Amino acid sequence: MSTILHNPPLLAVKDLGVEFATRRGPVTAVRSVTLQIAKGETLGIVGESGSGKSVTSYAVMRILDRAGRIVAGSINFGGMALHGADEDTMSDLRGREISMIFQNPRAALNPIRPIGRQIEDVLIRHAQATHDQARANAIAALERVRIHDAARRYHAYPFELSGGMCQRVVIAIALACRPQLLIADEPTTGLDVTTQKAVMELVRDLTRSEGMSTLLITHDLGLAGEYCDRIVVMEQGRVVEQQDTAALFTAPAHAYTRRLIRSTPHAARTVRDLLPEDLRLPQPPAVPPRAAIAEPLLEVRDLVKAFDMPGGLLRRFTTRGNSGERTFRAVDGISFSIACGESVGLVGESGCGKSTTSAMIMRLLDATSGSIRFKGQELTALPAGEFARSPLRRDLQMVFQDPHESLNPRATAAQSIADPLRRLNGMTRTGEIRSRVEQLATEVGLPCDLLDRLPHQLSGGQKARVGIARAIATRPELLVLDEPTAALDVSVQAVVLNLLADLKAKFGMSYLFVSHDLEVVRLLCERVIVMRAGRIVEAGPTAQILAAPSAHYTRELLAAIPRPAHLPHHADEAKVARA
Amino acid sequence: MADLTYSPQLAAGAAPRSALARGYAHFRYVMTANPVTFLAFLLLAGMIVVALFGPLLAPHDPLATLADQALKPPSAAHWFGTDHLGRDVFSRVIVATRLDLLISVSAVAMSFVCGATLGAFAGYWGGWFDKLSGRLLDTIMAFPLFVLAMGIVAAAGNTIQNIVIATAIINLPFYARVARAEVSIRRNAGYVQAARLSGNSEIRILLMQILPNTLPPMMVQLSLNMGWAILNAAGLSFIGLGVRPPTAEWGIMVAEGANYIVSGEWWLALFPGAALMLAVFTFNLLGDGLRDLVDPQRRT
Numbered sequence: 001m002s003t004i005l006h007n008p009p010l011l012a013v014k015d016l017g018v019e020f021a022t023r024r025g026p027v028t029a030v031r032s033v034t035l036q037i038a039k040g041e042t043l044g045i046v047g048e049s050g051s052g053k054s055v056t057s058y059a060v061m062r063i064l065d066r067a068g069r070i071v072a073g074s075i076n077f078g079g080m081a082l083h084g085a086d087e088d089t090m091s092d093l094r095g096r097e098i099s100m101i102f103q104n105p106r107a108a109l110n111p112i113r114p115i116g117r118q119i120e121d122v123l124i125r126h127a128q129a130t131h132d133q134a135r136a137n138a139i140a141a142l143e144r145v146r147i148h149d150a151a152r153r154y155h156a157y158p159f160e161l162s163g164g165m166c167q168r169v170v171i172a173i174a175l176a177c178r179p180q181l182l183i184a185d186e187p188t189t190g191l192d193v194t195t196q197k198a199v200m201e202l203v204r205d206l207t208r209s210e211g212m213s214t215l216l217i218t219h220d221l222g223l224a225g226e227y228c229d230r231i232v233v234m235e236q237g238r239v240v241e242q243q244d245t246a247a248l249f250t251a252p253a254h255a256y257t258r259r260l261i262r263s264t265p266h267a268a269r270t271v272r273d274l275l276p277e278d279l280r281l282p283q284p285p286a287v288p289p290r291a292a293i294a295e296p297l298l299e300v301r302d303l304v305k306a307f308d309m310p311g312g313l314l315r316r317f318t319t320r321g322n323s324g325e326r327t328f329r330a331v332d333g334i335s336f337s338i339a340c341g342e343s344v345g346l347v348g349e350s351g352c353g354k355s356t357t358s359a360m361i362m363r364l365l366d367a368t369s370g371s372i373r374f375k376g377q378e379l380t381a382l383p384a385g386e387f388a389r390s391p392l393r394r395d396l397q398m399v400f401q402d403p404h405e406s407l408n409p410r411a412t413a414a415q416s417i418a419d420p421l422r423r424l425n426g427m428t429r430t431g432e433i434r435s436r437v438e439q440l441a442t443e444v445g446l447p448c449d450l451l452d453r454l455p456h457q458l459s460g461g462q463k464a465r466v467g468i469a470r471a472i473a474t475r476p477e478l479l480v481l482d483e484p485t486a487a488l489d490v491s492v493q494a495v496v497l498n499l500l501a502d503l504k505a506k507f508g509m510s511y512l513f514v515s516h517d518l519e520v521v522r523l524l525c526e527r528v529i530v531m532r533a534g535r536i537v538e539a540g541p542t543a544q545i546l547a548a549p550s551a552h553y554t555r556e557l558l559a560a561i562p563r564p565a566h567l568p569h570h571a572d573e574a575k576v577a578r579a
Numbered sequence: 580m581a582d583l584t585y586s587p588q589l590a591a592g593a594a595p596r597s598a599l600a601r602g603y604a605h606f607r608y609v610m611t612a613n614p615v616t617f618l619a620f621l622l623l624a625g626m627i628v629v630a631l632f633g634p635l636l637a638p639h640d641p642l643a644t645l646a647d648q649a650l651k652p653p654s655a656a657h658w659f660g661t662d663h664l665g666r667d668v669f670s671r672v673i674v675a676t677r678l679d680l681l682i683s684v685s686a687v688a689m690s691f692v693c694g695a696t697l698g699a700f701a702g703y704w705g706g707w708f709d710k711l712s713g714r715l716l717d718t719i720m721a722f723p724l725f726v727l728a729m730g731i732v733a734a735a736g737n738t739i740q741n742i743v744i745a746t747a748i749i750n751l752p753f754y755a756r757v758a759r760a761e762v763s764i765r766r767n768a769g770y771v772q773a774a775r776l777s778g779n780s781e782i783r784i785l786l787m788q789i790l791p792n793t794l795p796p797m798m799v800q801l802s803l804n805m806g807w808a809i810l811n812a813a814g815l816s817f818i819g820l821g822v823r824p825p826t827a828e829w830g831i832m833v834a835e836g837a838n839y840i841v842s843g844e845w846w847l848a849l850f851p852g853a854a855l856m857l858a859v860f861t862f863n864l865l866g867d868g869l870r871d872l873v874d875p876q877r878r879t
Contacts, residue, residue, distance in 0.1 A: 409770075
């Protein structure tokens with residue numbers, strides 16, 4: 001390999017412009033984007049949704065959908081002009097010279113074809129293997145992505161593998177022909193932090209050992225900071241800043257980059273630190289200490305939820321008389337309590353039972369055994385189906401994970417917010433309801449002229465506000481927040497987290513904050529509970545757990561959070577302050 | 580407290596418009612975006628006008644027989660010619676529109692309401708009701724459907740009411756299945772859980788939250804079924820089960836005209852057949868447009 005300095009870049013995108021034809025005329029998604037990737041370099045494109053980062057990569061791969069087209073600029077890859085290349089040339093290049101890994105690995109794999117065969121397909125398509133050797137090569141490719149027992153996994157179907165394993169298979173397919181450039185479009189979004197770490201390290205090791213270039217597209221500045229040599233920051237279809245990673249974090253030139261760095265929770269000490277500097281808000285007032293109440297607001301004891309394992313008649317016969325094998329305990333005997341006005345974080349990776357726990361507390365799901373006492377009353381006495389009529393329904397409300405999915409697509413924002421007012425507070429007069437809805441909208445910072453819009457006409461942040469307004473409409477005493485910011489951009493997350501902190505201080509609600517993100521929980525919760533496989537691993541005050549975790553699993557979780565060396569971290573600042 | 584003025588996502592909204600104006604704008608968009616949809620709605624409007632004012636539009640009395648005018652080919656006086664009793668085919672085709680539409684619309688409405696209710700309950704609660712209704716519908720589907728309709732009309736009596744009921748019964752499984760599938764995928768959607776938290780009862784959730792959201796796919800089914808119901812009613816009349824002569828009905832007219840095709844009097848069967856085809860064609864084209872109209876996501 002040549003070691004001449006200043007050799008031409010592997011990929012050079014110059015003044016790229018992409019337009020989409022829509023119902024209301026052409027929309028420019030990407031305008032005059034210029035970037036270069038050198039051989040062996042890892043470049044990150046960071047931006048929030050709608051910034052055009054994915055569209056840029058689709059343009060490079062020439063896989064824009066029919067409505068989109070390249071209207072300006074040039075794309076050069078190793079001396080070839082991709083912007084004008086025909087489909088035959090592109091399909092030869094895709095997979096052999098440029099590969100791509102996608103956000104949802106399960107959707108990227110063919111569900112009815114064994115994974116080994118899918119690797120073979122790529123190898124044979126690009127004449128990297130004959131039919132005789134394809135199988136051995138596919139198994140070697142699986143071994144390279146560190147899949148154990150690759151010869152046996154060769155026959156596995158995608159649904160038999162976990163999300164992290166599927167992403168490894170996608171990487172194996174992408175790297176099977178040893179391409180020169182790997183484009184990774186949000187490769188770890190939706191994966192757990194520990195899995196994210198494993199996948200990213202795998203990508204880094206493989207591309208380094210092969211001398212490949214990587215284009216990492218992500219919304220997570222921390223992830224880009226840890227794995228990229230250079231970072232391009234995009235906003236609304238433009239490149240606003242392009243810097244070496246260290247320089248970007250130590251001396252960000254553009255205001256948007258500074259805002260993005262601030263919004264990333266790693267460095268923040270309080271929720272207010274997430275907001276831009278020019279917006280100075282008073283710290284949320286400390287919750288006035290309440291008279292010590294002997295009984296906590298919510299007390300969960302030995303809560304169990306067991307699901308029946310799917311299985312046919314045969315399975316039922318073979319495991320007859322051994323009920324333990326036929327059920328799966330999603331929640332396996334957990335106990336905790338929440339005091340009045342307290343925020344408790346419930347943290348764990350996917351499948352740990354945190355959402356099942358919150359659904360049982362919300363009475364959306366019946367518990368198998370155990371007790372949930374709320375304000376001294378036993379909630380499990382009434383089946384979940386009849387809880388709608390209980391007077392306690394008003395005091396237990398929830399903010400859902402996906403702000404879009406949790407709003408009825410046919411109901412306007414005002415109708416969604418008014419629903420609990422009608423059903424639970426017994427309000428019937430239209431005028432009264434409307435004024436209350438407007439008051440709630442003002443409380444969550446939603447402009448009142450948006451109240452008559454349908455969910456798909458609102459942005460992600462606005463939908464999150466509608467969901468929060470609906471949840472606090474009845475002034476509940478306990479609010480369960482099920483990953484309320486997981487689907488939001490970091491700058492919107494910053495605003496929503498601040499809103500939640502303010503609402504809690506104002507109304508004295510208690511929060512049960514369910515999340516996979518310890519950094520977010522740290523900013524909002526006084527106590528944290530770490531769950532794994534249906535059991536509580538560790539519980540205690542947030543500061544103590546983050547500073548000195550006693551369980552091995554908690555340490556693993558903390559270590560997996562991507563933390564670029566250049567980004568100041570709150571723990572370091574604390575050390576400096578002590579010194 | 581909620582003075583979080585930092586809100587990059589909150590751009591000023593468009594000027595508020597009344598619901599009616601928004602509905603009209605959406606209707607206009609659906610019509611202009613797809614010329615085929617526009618054509619289908621135009622044809623439908625024409626058919627409705629003909630059905631409502633048929634007797635006024637017809638140039639002759641559809642039942643008046645003129646022996647000296649029998650079996651005349653199309654001419655200026657009789658656009659579609661005359662039949663073996665000297666009745667004006669054009670007038671009969673026009674007047675028959677009302678009866679044919681009435682049969683198919685009421686049959687489809689019946690099967691839509693019953694099928695959607697049955698399917699929605701089965702999809703929402705599942706369990707033994709789902710299993711029972713599912714097997715019942717499978718039983719209906721196991722018959723050749725037209726033969727089943729023939730059997731019902733033959734057994735219950737040769738009236739328009741029974742044609743409607745027979746057509747409704749054979750169409751029922753399609754609606755029930757679509758409704759069941761659409762409801763069961765939405766049973767635990769986020770907004771349904773939210774509605775439970777808002778204190779809605781289960782039946783209310785089903786009726787107010789889930790069913791309206793299943794409308795777009797149901798509309799496609801509805802429109803395809805309309806064409807099919809017209810064919811079915813005409814088919815029953817064609818084989819002599821159904822509307823009785825001398826009532827003007829497309830199916831009977833085709834049946835009566837079929838005897839004269841060999842002797843060269845092609846206009847007797849062709850024109851009612853063409854009307855039948857046009858009606859079916861219209862309803863088949865209508866599906867996508869109807870779905871777009873009732874789908875809120877299509878609105879801007």
